[in-house]
Amino acid sequence: MDVKLFTVEEANGMLPDLIADLKVLQKLADDIEEKQRELLRAKARQRSSGASDGEDPFFEAESMIDFLKMEGELLVGNFARKGVQLKMIHPGLIDFPAMIDGENVLLCWREGEERVMHYHTWHDGFQGRKPLA
Template sequence: MDMKLFTLDEANVLLPVLKQELYKLQALIDEIDDRYLELQTIKAKHKLSAETRETAPDPYFEQESQLDFMRMEAELQISNFTRKGVLIKSISPGLLDFPAILEGEEVLLCWKQGEDQVSHYHGWNEGFMGRKPFP
């Protein structure tokens, strides 16, 4: 499969949609984290005796199943970025990379949540710390 390459304009045109998708993903991840912690708290408070465990259905099955489905939804949302050719480097805070060619060199145009537009780039091996303003 060929890697999609973006121009700076293409990345910025796509950015508003990606921002909305990222906010949804962040909200879902927050909800997963909250529900997971809630489930762990409930489990700690309600330890079942060995006798009850053998005869009763799993009291956590529904909550654990919901978490599994939420995780699958998060994976699907992440794969939506990948299908568009965008790399998610961090979900929270949001950090997105767009493969590009600059002066004949493969680079990543990068956007950090809070920035209005894609305006920086870095090499594939430099990472976020190697960001430079786009010329």
């Protein structure tokens, strides 16, 4: 599979749409976490009450969480389909494969930055970020 290479201008041009997609994904991730916490509390309440009528009272909540997780996987996949690498959801961290001075690198954007201003090698990762010239 060929890797799409981005220029800094292309990466920065994609950022507004990617940031919008990231915000949707962040909200979804937060919703999943909250629903999982609610489910755990409900299960703990049921265990402490000892009540059980044979039916699974958590089927609907568990199904909703599974559905939201599938939706999240699709959203994450959208980043890959655009040729970028979503490294983190919270805080947002997106890498764009690129070529600088004949070397394969990743242009790196972190949530809160106005534009792509750094890059790193494929092996160095975020800690090896260097400013773009």
